[in-house]
Amino acid sequence: MLYNxxxxxxxxxxxxxxxxxxxxxxISIVKEKHDERKRA
Structure with a gap:
């Protein structure tokens, strides 16, 4: 019982x-895409 x-x-x-x-x-993937969009 306890084990379960x-x-x-x-x-x-x-x-x-x-x-x-x-x-x-x-979150990290979304941040990277957001940064790339800002740079472009």
Missing amino acids: ISLHLHGIFLASALAVATVFVL
């Missing part, structure tokens, strides 16, 4: 970490 709960929490932690990483990557 810890496994579930670990999955949530992994998913949230993945989501945060994805958001950071998307």
Whole structure:
């Protein structure tokens, strides 16, 4: 029982970490495109 709960929490932690990483990557890509547009 306890093992299942810890496994579930670990999955949530992994998913949230993945989501945060994805958001950071998307933001950096958008910023780069914005800078390129400003330079052009």
